[in-house]
Structures are given as structure tokens and as C-alpha cells.
Amino acid sequence: MYSEKVMDHFENPRNVGEIPNANAVGQVGNPKCGDIMKIYMDIDENEVIRDVKFKTFGCGAAIATSSMATELVKGKTVDEALKLTNKAVMEALDGLPPQKIHCSVLAEEAIKSAIDNYRGNGGKSVHEGCRKDCSACPHANNE
Amino acid sequence: MNVYLDNNATTAMNKEVLEAMLPYYTEIYGNASSKFYEVGRIAENAVLEIRERVAKELGAKTNEIYFTASGCEADNWAIKGIAFANKDKGNHIITSQIEHHAVLGACEFLEKNGFTVTYLPVDSEGKISLKDLEDAITDKTILVTIMTANNEIGTIEPICEIAKICKEHKVIFHTDAVQAIGHMPINVADLGVDMLSLSAHKFHGPKGVGVLYIRNGVKIENLIHGGGQERGKRAATENIAGMAGLCKALEMANSDLDKKMAKMRDVRDRLIAGIKERIPYCRLNGPSDETRLCNNVNFSFRYIEGESILMLLDMHGIAASSGSACASGSLDPSHVLLAIGLPHEIAHGSVRFSVSEDTTYEEVDYVLEVLPKIIERLRLMSPLYEEVLNGEKEAK
Numbered sequence: 190m191y192s193e194k195v196m197d198h199f200e201n202p203r204n205v206g207e208i209p210n211a212n213a214v215g216q217v218g219n220p221k222c223g224d225i226m227k228i229y230m231d232i233d234e235n236e237v238i239r240d241v242k243f244k245t246f247g248c249g250a251a252i253a254t255s256s257m258a259t260e261l262v263k264g265k266t267v268d269e270a271l272k273l274t275n276k277a278v279m280e281a282l283d284g285l286p287p288q289k290i291h292c293s294v295l296a297e298e299a300i301k302s303a304i305d306n307y308r309g310n311g312g313k314s315v316h317e318g319c320r321k322d323c324s325a326c327p328h329a330n331n332e
Numbered sequence: 333m334n335v336y337l338d339n340n341a342t343t344a345m346n347k348e349v350l351e352a353m354l355p356y357y358t359e360i361y362g363n364a365s366s367k368f369y370e371v372g373r374i375a376e377n378a379v380l381e382i383r384e385r386v387a388k389e390l391g392a393k394t395n396e397i398y399f400t401a402s403g404c405e406a407d408n409w410a411i412k413g414i415a416f417a418n419k420d421k422g423n424h425i426i427t428s429q430i431e432h433h434a435v436l437g438a439c440e441f442l443e444k445n446g447f448t449v450t451y452l453p454v455d456s457e458g459k460i461s462l463k464d465l466e467d468a469i470t471d472k473t474i475l476v477t478i479m480t481a482n483n484e485i486g487t488i489e490p491i492c493e494i495a496k497i498c499k500e501h502k503v504i505f506h507t508d509a510v511q512a513i514g515h516m517p518i519n520v521a522d523l524g525v526d527m528l529s530l531s532a533h534k535f536h537g538p539k540g541v542g543v544l545y546i547r548n549g550v551k552i553e554n555l556i557h558g559g560g561q562e563r564g565k566r567a568a569t570e571n572i573a574g575m576a577g578l579c580k581a582l583e584m585a586n587s588d589l590d591k592k593m594a595k596m597r598d599v600r601d602r603l604i605a606g607i608k609e610r611i612p613y614c615r616l617n618g619p620s621d622e623t624r625l626c627n628n629v630n631f632s633f634r635y636i637e638g639e640s641i642l643m644l645l646d647m648h649g650i651a652a653s654s655g656s657a658c659a660s661g662s663l664d665p666s667h668v669l670l671a672i673g674l675p676h677e678i679a680h681g682s683v684r685f686s687v688s689e690d691t692t693y694e695e696v697d698y699v700l701e702v703l704p705k706i707i708e709r710l711r712l713m714s715p716l717y718e719e720v721l722n723g724e725k726e727a728k
Contacts, residue, residue, distance in 0.1 A: 199643060200647065202713065205712075205713050207718065216715060220676065220677030220680070220716060221677060222657075222676075222678070223656060223657045223658060223665065223673075223677070223680040224637070225639055225714075225715050225716065226715075227715035227718075244713055244714060244715040244718055245714070245715070246635065246636060246637060246716050246717075247537075247637050247640070247658075248637050248638075248639035248640055248658035249639055249640050249643045249658075250657070250658075251640075251642060267556040289658075
């Protein structure tokens, strides 16, 4: 079902953890959908992403796409990182099953959310992308 | 070490079962409906004998046993067949929210075709309420279909009591006993049901063969039209090897059933107790008493998701299943877990371990050694668990 690269990034995820003094923190997804990604970045004065870490609640593909997305933006400038697409994450993982494509979308959004947080308010609080209000969330099917 | 703990999904076939089947692929290859030569007559007699033996195991009459290609077909036939045969009497069917998709899918199909269906809710352990059932019955009700035991969380429903209520109201009662055979005594006369579905591969028989028991006198429309097999009720050349396999597996499942049930219960409880002892923030789904299927264990592990647990278990040689949305291939987690009231995020983190009479202590102990590490590893990756840890720190 999964490519070898997905299995590798699931089994040995890169950049797992937190950055205590991160100046960019973003979180997307919600528990109702079954996946949440949280990204921490340490961005230097030249807007280079010096370090990036992630924490993810989700399936194998959610963990693998988080891992790959952090690998793809590490060492890049903020502007370069904003160009990251879900397609690029998928290609780097040698593809995903169709029902898992949304995981790569979430990974792209997680990176953007962290940078948005960095640009928006200097990066102390968690991005407001998830208000834990499933009824207001476009990702949740409102019942 | 390879440990197979997905026996509610399917089971390994017994060697004796395979041996009982093999002659019907080679020497006794005749069509049971071709009676004018010997190899056909031998096949016909074999079918008669097999049907008799299956009937005896279920406490039924020989002419009440109908072979099908699966449990799924048996369920579909029972529900659609009763609906179409009784549409002049009424158009209302009662089932529960936690039925197998075979039952729910057939009911949804009927809803699109002029029938109305009541889906009874269940309590936090997965049991329907007899009062709800009685209240739901109207003069339009033609069928009640409630499973004997649930495949995900192992809840055993009060089948005898449901049968009594249906009899009082003169409504036909069908039960999907696919998970029950081999895990509890099943006798149609004792249960008082009008129809019952079973599937051979759930009790160490072959895949591709099931039975629908239909009590004499129950009027039912055909699902599969064609030839005159199964006394004109279900067309298709008899799958004699499959029937022989089902028959042998059923006899083996029922022999020493008490002893096997006690053994499975023992192994099951060792696993349940071990998980509770070693893993915090988890919850046993389904009943904790004698109304739990002797081979079923289902836990929700909070703050993590089921598919990633299954993948890590698989890397350690352990086969289990999950009710998470990812594992089920849909957006929502299992309908059973939602029906017992679990919030989505807890349902996503559920794993089912189902044992067989062959599961050993050693295998359970291996799972108990591996599982806590897997859960901890995924939790340390989870932003939800991070919030819990931060909360604990603050609390101190």
C-alpha cells in the first residue's frame, strides 16, 4: 500500500520533537478528522530555517509526510519554504495512495501555518488554524 | 515472532477441514444436480449428508439449511428476501446501529426502494434496549435483524429475549451469527430465531461459503435466480467442497466448545489485564462481563491513531485491526465505536485484537511486551499527548 520511502519516513521519522524557543509554530488539522500536525521552526535573522521539528497525531502517511516536509524546508529560506507544495512532498515520497493525498496537503499547510505565525505575530503563540471547533472547520464533515 | 490476532476478520483453516474438502475437487467432481450417472449421484448424496450434519449442529431441520457463498450473501438474502416477500404486509424493518455492513448496506438499499428502516441505538457497551425494540415495532414491521455478537467490540446481544418479543408481535427475526459460531453455543431452536446467517471462514473453515438457516414456514423471496438448486431457493451449482469444509469446521468448532471458550476467555483476559496494567490513557471498548465474545479485545489508545499502531505492530509481526477512519478507508471512524458514544478522536485510536483457540500465553506476552513501547513511541510524536504532558507539568 505504501512506497518504501513512506515506510522509511514512518519507521524512522526525521525531525520529530519540539523546539523550546521556536519563533514559528503552526498547527493544522483536528482530532475529529484523525490528523493533527504541529510544526516548530527556528528561523534566523536572514530568514533561513535553521531548524525545524514536528509532532503529528495521525496515520502512517500523516507521519511520513510531516517528516518529509520538514526535510524539504530545512535550511531553506522562508520564501523558498512557502513554495513547498503537497505535490512536491508526495513526489519526494514516491507517491501516496489516493485516500492519503490529504495528508500531503496537511503537511504543506502545516509549514505555511508556521511561517504565517512567524510573519504574523513574531511567533510565540500557536497558529489559530485549529480552534478545536470541529463545527467551524472545513476539514470536518459537520454533523 | 508472528502473532495473528485478527480472528474476527478471518481464521486459519484447519488441516482436517482441508482434507474433508479435497475429494470434492478431484474424485467426486460431479454436479450434484446431474443424477443420471454415478459421479453426479455421489455428489448429490454428499450434499444431502452434509446438509443433515450441518442441520444437526445448529439444531435445525435438514430442509431449513440453505448454503450461500458467504455470510454477506446470507444477510443480504435474509433481509431483501423477507422485504420483497412481505411487502404487501408492511414496509418497516428494524435493525441496530452496530450491525455489520452486510446488514446495513442491504437496509440502505431497501430504504431507496420504498422501505423504512429503524436503526436502534445501543448503550455504551453496544447493547440494544429491549424496550426500544418493542417501542419501534409497528403494524408495518415485517422484519427485525439484530446481530448475535458484534464483530468489532464483541458485544453479545440478548437474542433469546429479542426472539420472544418478535414472536409476540408476529415479526420475523433474523440474526447475523457470523461472529458467534465457535465462540458461543448456537442452537436455532434454543435461540428461537427465524433466520440465522453464518460464514465458514470465521471458524477455521474455507472462505466463500456460508449458510442461511430459514425456519420452515418463513416466506422468503429468492436473491439469486436461475437453476433449481437449494430446493429452488438459491441458484448456483453446489460448491460441495465448500459445503464439506463448512460442515467439518462447524463440527470441530462445536466439539469441546466449553473448553475452547474457557481457553479463549483466559487468553483474552490476560491480554486485557496486561494492557490495562501497562498502558495509561486507554479504554476497553465493549462489555467486561459474560456478554463479551470470548475471543474479542478492543481498546482505544488516546492521543494516537489506529493505523500507525497497526503499522508498527506489523513491523513486529503482529496482525491486528483498527476502527480508525484511515484503517477503514473512509473519512469517519467505525460506526460501531461512534454508536457506543466514543468521540471521533478516541475512536480513531482504537485497535481490535481477536484471539483463537490456538493463541498462546507466549504470544499474548509478546504483544504485551511490544505494544506499550509502540504506544509510547507514537504518543511522544503526538501534539495531543504533548498537551497532556504540559498539563501534568503545570499541575505539579
